[in-house]
Amino acid sequence: MKAMNEMRLTFTSRSANEGFARSAVSAFVAQLDPAVDELADLRTAVSEAVTNCIVHAYRDTIGDIYMNVQLFENGRVIVRVRDRGCGIPDVKKAMEPLFTTGGEERSGLGFSVMESFMDTMRVRSTVGKGTTVTMEKYIRLRRRHD
Amino acid sequence: MDVKTESAAYVTTVHLAGELDHHNAGPLRARVDEVIRMKRPKKLVLDFSGISFMDSSGIGFVMGRYKQMQSIGGELTVSGASPRMEKVMRLAGLERLPIWKTHGEEKNQ
Ligand SMILES: Nc1ncnc2c1ncn2[C@@H]1O[C@H](COP(=O)(O)OP(=O)(O)OP(=O)(O)O)[C@@H](O)[C@H]1O
Ligand SMILES: [Mg+2]
Numbered sequence: 001m002k003a004m005n006e007m008r009l010t011f012t013s014r015s016a017n018e019g020f021a022r023s024a025v026s027a028f029v030a031q032l033d034p035a036v037d038e039l040a041d042l043r044t045a046v047s048e049a050v051t052n053c054i055v056h057a058y059r060d061t062i063g064d065i066y067m068n069v070q071l072f073e074n075g076r077v078i079v080r081v082r083d084r085g086c087g088i089p090d091v092k093k094a095m096e097p098l099f100t101t102g103g104e105e106r107s108g109l110g111f112s113v114m115e116s117f118m119d120t121m122r123v124r125s126t127v128g129k130g131t132t133v134t135m136e137k138y139i140r141l142r143r144r145h146d
Numbered sequence: 147m148d149v150k151t152e153s154a155a156y157v158t159t160v161h162l163a164g165e166l167d168h169h170n171a172g173p174l175r176a177r178v179d180e181v182i183r184m185k186r187p188k189k190l191v192l193d194f195s196g197i198s199f200m201d202s203s204g205i206g207f208v209m210g211r212y213k214q215m216q217s218i219g220g221e222l223t224v225s226g227a228s229p230r231m232e233k234v235m236r237l238a239g240l241e242r243l244p245i246w247k248t249h250g251e252e253k254n255q
Binding site: 015016018019022037040043044047048051054055097104105106107109110112113116 | 167168169175202238
């Protein structure tokens, strides 16, 4: 099925953009008239993916973060968050709950949050090249006014 | 991001407000840790009722303050967390720590 709408956004890996990314995804997905909880799930998952780019992928530098959101007629939402940062040597291990390379203040639960708040999540990563997180969620279609 | 502190007897309450993400966690952490250092409270309450958003950075934040309070022999309690915040904290198994005081429990008391 072809996406009925799509947006692409590039922004730098400044932590102030975590809030910006959440707002952007909310504003765009609002077209599907999601329930408050569905929108909160999406915002939280996007926040996790973008924060990982800022904290891990571009740990000691500033780089670009690419966010892509596709909306489908049937309520399906696909969110892709990509960086050209350090990459993940062992994705399976990185996705285990509580695994973190981030030290004291990180809990190692970002991927667990994305997995449980979205319907599907995939991670592709190449060391030295970057990481792409692709997530999907179905928004329940409620009465539409069109 | 806004922090108000209030102390009564041996309890210190910190009222947190805003969105608890990685960006805001830094300044919040500095403020709360300063309160812990200065007051060395027996009991620290983190009031989440003004927090409108939280992701896994909030879990790290709560766990970090929990450890700080343990290291000075004090207790930490989280209050006023919305069902939304609980959903995130449950992933960390935080509801199994004795710090949890939810809306529901407060109403049932
Ligand atoms: N975009 C990324 N680039 C490089 N490494 C990453 C990226 N995303 C995740 N990682 C690696 O995967 C680990 C697990 O990520 P996850 O989000 O689950 O936990 P965390 O970020 O360490 O902690 P939390 O999200 O709970 O604050 C990270 O510690 C890091 O090593
Ligand atoms: Mg993370």
